[in-house]
Amino acid sequence: MINVKNLNKTYGRGEAAVRALKAIDLEVENGEFTAIMGRSGSGKSTLLRLIGLLDFPTSGEIYIDDTDISKLSDSQKTRLRIEKLGFVFQEYSLINEMTLLENVCLPAMCLNGYRSNDYRKRAVELLSVVGLQERLHHYPHEASGGELQRVTIARALINQPRILFADEPTASLDITSAKIVLELFSKLNREMRQTIVMVTHELEDRNYVDRVIWLKDGFVDTEPPSSGCETKLKIIDSNRWHEHMSSPQAN
Numbered sequence: 001m002i003n004v005k006n007l008n009k010t011y012g013r014g015e016a017a018v019r020a021l022k023a024i025d026l027e028v029e030n031g032e033f034t035a036i037m038g039r040s041g042s043g044k045s046t047l048l049r050l051i052g053l054l055d056f057p058t059s060g061e062i063y064i065d066d067t068d069i070s071k072l073s074d075s076q077k078t079r080l081r082i083e084k085l086g087f088v089f090q091e092y093s094l095i096n097e098m099t100l101l102e103n104v105c106l107p108a109m110c111l112n113g114y115r116s117n118d119y120r121k122r123a124v125e126l127l128s129v130v131g132l133q134e135r136l137h138h139y140p141h142e143a144s145g146g147e148l149q150r151v152t153i154a155r156a157l158i159n160q161p162r163i164l165f166a167d168e169p170t171a172s173l174d175i176t177s178a179k180i181v182l183e184l185f186s187k188l189n190r191e192m193r194q195t196i197v198m199v200t201h202e203l204e205d206r207n208y209v210d211r212v213i214w215l216k217d218g219f220v221d222t223e224p225p226s227s228g229c230e231t232k233l234k235i236i237d238s239n240r241w242h243e244h245m246s247s248p249q250a251n
Ligand SMILES: Nc1ncnc2c1ncn2[C@@H]1O[C@H](COP(=O)(O)OP(=O)(O)OP(=O)(O)O)[C@@H](O)[C@H]1O
Pocket: 011, 012, 018, 019, 020, 038, 039, 040, 041, 042, 043, 044, 045, 046, 047, 231
């Protein structure tokens, strides 16, 4: 379904150049739930953006359903993205002036125009699947973070994408909401054979997926990094912060 050969991505030029991805080869099968993991800066989001057709590689090949992406014009790529790919990101990017139901309908309107009303029924079904059937006509500011993330999942699924991409979909959620989102992904994968590619920092998320692709400094690695890949900021507790600030070295 996704086939990547010798993929490279360099940001910037000359001395400022950053080689974010180096000679990546990978395949994702139809119906697979794959996680991309690795330390901060290892290239996970870059890889997801490239295979999600949101950015261009510096070199290398990407095939989606045997289509060579480099052969497509910009408008063909946009069409393929709307028709076949769904995206869930950490930032919800919902439209505040639209209800949750209208937000979910939006990608379907882009594809089908305003006339078709079939997508409205599907949007209601999807919002029920994610447990928000009571909140259809609420606005984003009236929903919690976990609920908004579930709206973005429904929105990502409205056009029945072949592949669902998610970049740290649970990073800003509390443990309970994160579990709901992951269990939802797992259910979609098991019951609807939804292909999912998810970037995550959380080692426990390995329990939900079929396979992990480990990235290290822009390369695919065969094993996890020696220490964990969590990048959560270690907040110094207030007493230690106070001690630190009043120590002679801090002044
Ligand atoms: N637009 C950009 N311009 C220059 N360098 C970039 C750009 N985007 C990413 N990079 C660099 O490319 C490398 C890979 O970044 P990327 O965002 O893919 O990492 P990541 O694994 O997703 O990290 P994190 O876990 O912190 O989200 C990093 O060194 C980053 O600084």
